Amino acid sequence: MEQLAIFGGTPIRKEPLFYGRQYIDDADINAVVNVLRSDYLTCGPKISELEAKLCQITGAKYAVAVSNGTAALHIAAMAAEIGEGDEVITSPITFAASANCTLYCGGKPVFADIDPETYNIDPADMERKITPATKAVVAVDFTGQAVAHKEIEDLCKKHHLIFIEDAAHAIGTKYEGKPIGSLADMTCFSFHPVKTVTSGEGGAVTTNDENLYKKLVLYRSHGITRDMAQMKNPSDNPWYNEQVTLGYNYRLTDIQAALLISQLDKLPAFSKRRSELVDFYNKAFSDLPEIIIQKELPQSDTTRHLYILQLDPDKVTCTRREFFDAMAAEGIHCQVHYLPVYRHSYYEKELGYPKGLCPNAETLYERILSIPLFYKLSDQDAQDVSDAVHKVIAYYRK
Ligand SMILES: Cc1ncc(COP(=O)(O)O)c(C=O)c1O
Missing domain, CATH: 3.90.1150.10 (Aspartate Aminotransferase, domain 1)
Structure with missing residues (x-):
């Protein structure tokens, strides 16, 4: 021997x-350099271009690009209105952020065991962990494999739970032919360099729900809006914007967005x-x-x-x-x-x-x-x- x-x-x-290791080619580098030579390093046109591309890839109606996958989970938990007294069921075999997002909002993470063969959350144990305080689930597509969507969707419908999918590992994955990103109430992605595509740091939430989308956009940027319909003290002054709730600065830069658009081509x-x-x-x-x-x-x-x-x-x-x-x-x-x-x-x-x-x-x-x-x-x-x-x-x- x-x-x-x-x-x-x-x-x-x-x-x-x-x-794990990222792959960066000349197209990626040129995309970044072009933004560096342009007028907008952040809050510019590359963000909406990226969001449109994420919608096209995932089949979701809306995408909100954010600074990392943890921020994506945090604003998703906020949009789900997780708060004190709420329980959120997640998998233990995941990165801490899948549970921390519940703690950020004052809720309690509850861990359901995994299926010993697929390593994803076991819907049967998830059901056992549901209590009157359960408000949402954060189901993780561990290693990229889609969670048991049908079973989890059924449970969420039956118990009126919000289904947040942590797809940090799963961009590009499909479940029964449908891309991950369009199936749960909200799907959260990470674009850290060990992931399949990267923007250095980066993340996104996708959803088909306009109401959730509007909240996600607010929470991404301080809770400040320029949309008069969302203001409490509307003003038609062109410079006016208003903070209507408490949000964060979870914005992605155009530099990162350009890199991610180029990565998504691959x-x-x-x-x-x-x-x-x-x-x-x-x-x-x-x-x-x-x-x-x-x-x-x-x-x-x-x-x-x-x-x-x-x-x-x-x-x-x-x-x-x-x-x-x-x-x-x-x-x-x-x-x-x-x-x-x-x-x-x-x-x-x-x-x-x-x-x-x-x-x-x-x-x-x-x-x-x-x-x-x-x-x-x-x-x-x-x-x-x-x-x-x-x-x-x-x-x-x-
Ligand atoms: C399953 C899972 N969820 C969430 C995250 C958080 O993503 P980020 O590192 O972009 O904040 C990661 C990142 O490693 C992850 O693997």
Whole structure:
């Protein structure tokens, strides 16, 4: 058996590979430079152009571009009128922002467990967690795979809940042929550089509801409006604008919008390459019973953001940490997505969430790691990842 690099063997790669990386081409750079030479660096024409493009891609009627995905979730929670005494159900296997948006509004995040095969929120547990105080759900398309829309929509209708979809991972994904972004009451996107398309930092909320749209626009920019119909003290003075509610400065710049428009032109190519890599990995690991692969629902036509390996502890002698370190020594730098949100010390110690709340999520967290998946990952890179996984598993096989 080949000696592992961590014990002095030759590493599979000299150049390290990381789990995610943006792809920026000359068209992206030119788009940014053109804005820098133009009259508007912010609040200019690129914002409405971007919003129109997001509507076209998602099929939503309205899009509101914001400064990041967390801001998108915050204004969505505000538009849903989450406040003190309200409960909002979300998944524990997500980035903290999916739950923090409820805290920002004074509400209480309630965690429903995940489906142990798809890793997305389990609608049956979601239903068990519904109380008279439940006002909304924040369902996360984890790794890019669409949540169980039909079941969640049915629950939301039955219990009069607002359906906020956290699609930070899922731009480009479709559910039963319909693009994510047009299905929930509000859908929130992130355009951080590890995501499929990026604006450096950036986010957006899409919705089909005009009323929600108007609120989102207000909350994005201080609660200030120029629309006389929304003013309490209307004035036809041309300079007049009025703060009618409390909002934030969550605006995206035109520089970022131009970059994102150019990135979105490449979304079909990005999606295709990510799918090819997922297919390659699925095949490459099919001969390893030690590795469990995320189950894909047939309803989800996924633009995959993350590729996750789950180690079967009954079949390997190593811990997840030993596997992670051995992969790093081979030149493959993995990441772990995610510590269940309520296990963060803030949630545990300040807010009093107990350990053991969502057993499937806690079990999954102990076993998983994310391997490299990004547009420019070459066939050779993917082969190196597969070789490293096979090498490490061969060493630690029970
Ligand atoms: C599932 C999920 N929700 C929300 C966010 C927040 O997005 P941002 O980093 O753009 O604020 C992220 C970002 O990592 C995320 O992965």
